[in-house]
Amino acid sequence: MQLDMPTLWMMLLLSCATQTLSVGWVAYRNSGDGLGIWAGGLALDTLAIVLLGLRERIPDLLSIVGGNVALASAYACFLAALLQLLGYRRRGWLCWAPPVLAAAGFAYWLDDLLARLLFSGVLCTAQLGILLGLLIASRPVGRGRHLLVGAFAISLCISLLRFLLLLSGQVEIVDVTVEVPIQSWLVLASFVSTVLGANGFVLMAKELADQRFRLLAQKDGLTGAWNRARLEEVARREIERQQRHGHPVSLMMIDIDRFKQINDRFGHAAGDRVLVAFCRLVQGSIRASDVLGRWGGEEFLLVLPDTSLSSAVELAERIRSLLAAQSFPDVEKVTASFGVTTRQAEESWAQWLHRSDLLLYRAKAGGRDRVEAYEESTQGTVRLSEQPA
CATH class of the missing domain: 3.30.70.270 (Reverse transcriptase/Diguanylate cyclase domain)
Structure with missing residues (x-):
């Protein structure tokens, strides 16, 4: 069964935009748990979908370079939000290096589809691998974390599958502008990943906040000892x-x-x-x-x-x-x-x-x-x- 690609792209776009507004509203006046940064990542993800979806309708420099830089920046925001939520010291180079590499790499290989797709596969896989590793190694265990692991695992599988198809010589299947059944299912999987990721992060933030409140309720206010x-x-x-x-x-x-x-x-x-x-x-x-x-x-x-x-x-x-x-x-x-x-x-x-x-x-x-x-x-x-x- 082949799904209509324009409909899928519009569904993915509306989903990202809706999740951006929802998470941004939750994050309003609540800046300590990374929700605002996550909403920024969703906004960049929405921008990436718009730019990549307008391929061949707008200049390649804007569509290809801009879209992939926005996507790399979105993953960087997700990483920064997770680091803040989990209380880790933010490592700046992990956040700014991928967008800079994306800008340089896609601009350099703008006219080389094969090199561009290889570079995209390596960069996305590396970013998603870091996000998954951070979640798996983190101490909090709850439904929100499980949803996030599922979301990034789906995205990682999509990236790896595109990479393997590319290595097998099926370049035309990997190109997002080509309407083939597998491309439709990959876009649908991206939609599922986006929904799982946004809901998982909000739920994880709530679970960690509830845990902090429970601990505070069990502490003596003066001495900090348990009650x-x-x-x-x-x-x-x-x-x-x-x-x-x-x-x-x-x-x-x-x-x-x-x-x-x-x-x-x-x-x-x-x-x-x-x-x-x-x-x-x-x-x-x-x-x-x-x-x-x-x-x-x-x-x-x-x-x-x-x-x-x-x-x-x-x-x-x-x-x-x-x-x-x-x-x-x-x-x-x-x-x-x-x-x-x-x-x-x-x-x-x-x-x-x-x-x-x-x-x-x-x-x-x-x-x-x-x-x-x-x-x-x-x-x-x-x-x-x-x-x-």
């Missing part, structure tokens, strides 16, 4: 992981000593600075897998996956010593008390937390600025206690 809801989620996840694999998981409950007196004597602003500095100190002392959260007020929890009680106590003592040695502007010496436990078999989250809380209370009652811990053994309860020398 109570996130701590409970992590703790229950680690309990399930321990039940499956048997790895130890420890919990550290920390309370800054005499914090109310700090607020009363030096003001709440000074107290806030102490909380922020304390979190910064702890974050600098723990692993990436450890999770620090603010449980409430001046009380913090630290979930320690794959950590035995002795290792957790050692870490608590290190944090205690660093805090006691740190100087705070306008505030006298700041200390903290610690209750440290390792989860026991069949122990619920509430029971585990309660044991840590009791040990923290014992550290407070024992004079503060100390670490209290205990573990169960076959000989009974063994108490571990650390206090300043």
